[in-house]
Each structure stands twice: as C-alpha cells, then as structure tokens.
Amino acid sequence: MLLQIGVQNSKKINFQISKEGSWESNDLFVTxxxxxxxxxVDYKFFNLTFPDSNIRVRNYQDGDxxxxxxxxxxxxxxxxxxxxxxxxxxxxxPVFELSGEIFYIYGLKINSNFQANPGDKExxxxxxxxxxxxxxxxxxxx
Numbered sequence: 001m002l003l004q005i006g007v008q009n010s011k012k013i014n015f016q017i018s019k020e021g022s023w024e025s026n027d028l029f030v031t032x033x034x035x036x037x038x039x040x041v042d043y044k045f046f047n048l049t050f051p052d053s054n055i056r057v058r059n060y061q062d063g064d065x066x067x068x069x070x071x072x073x074x075x076x077x078x079x080x081x082x083x084x085x086x087x088x089x090x091x092x093x094p095v096f097e098l099s100g101e102i103f104y105i106y107g108l109k110i111n112s113n114f115q116a117n118p119g120d121k122e123x124x125x126x127x128x129x130x131x132x133x134x135x136x137x138x139x140x141x142x
C-alpha cells in the first residue's frame with residue numbers, strides 16, 4: 001500500500017491512493033471502492049485504470065486543465081469563473097488526477113472523460129466528505 005500524506009498547513013492537500021480503501025487528511029475523508037457501496041454515501045463513478053496508476057489528491061494549481069467529455073480540455077480557472085466559485089474557495093477544493101490528468105474536482109458537477117455509471121465494468125466509486133468544505137460550498141451556493 002502506498003499512502004503519502006503531506007500537509008504543511010490546513011490548506012494543503014497532497015496524497016496518493018494506490019488501492020481501494022479510505023484515507024483521511026485533516027477534515028478531508030476519501031473512500032475508493034469498486035463494489036459494495038453504502039447507499040447513504042454519495043459516490044461519484046469514474047472509469048480508471050486503477051490500480052495501474054495512483055490517484056493523486058491535491059489542491060488546485062494555476063494552469064490546471066481538465067478534459068471534458070466530447071470536448072477539448074478546459075482550464076479549471078475558466079470552469080471556476082463559469083460556475084461562480086469564489087477565489088478563496090478554489091484553492092480549497094480537492095482535485096483528483098490519474099497519471100497527471102485531472103478527472104474530478106470535489107464540489108463541482110463536471111462531465112469529464114472519465115465519468116462512469118455505477119456498475120460499469122471498470123468503474124470505481126469515489127466518495128469525499130469534508131464538513132468544513134461542505135459548509136462553505138452550501139453557503140456560497142455555486
């Protein structure tokens with residue numbers, strides 16, 4: 001099992017996931033599963049070549065891009081602007097990437113190339129819980 005957590009302060013997120021399980025960093029809880037999903041947990045499903053590569057969870061960085069389904073890549077900054085995400089919150093939202101390609105930003109509904117349906121053969125469910133971030137997202141209401 002490879003789990004690297006690096007937290008310089010409460011704003012930094014940086015860890016890698018190499019297998020199914022649960023991870024915690026400050027107020028951020030991440031669960032990754034291929035099956036046996038709890039009904040009361042909000043999983044997002046993705047087609048990933050996991051565990052061939054590690055999933056990296058980190059903060060947004062200037063210049064980040066995501067490939068949208070059926071489209072070219074788009075800067076996360078432009079997505080944040082389109083969805084009216086305040087600047088102070090952009091750097092707090094966890095970004096998920098595989099092999100250097102971003103596939104999920106917690107708190108945003110984005111249709112990435114990796115999006116899947118529950119039960120798809122190669123789908124992996126990812127659940128994220130953060131009481132502090134959920135409060136901020138609900139207050140900002142983007």
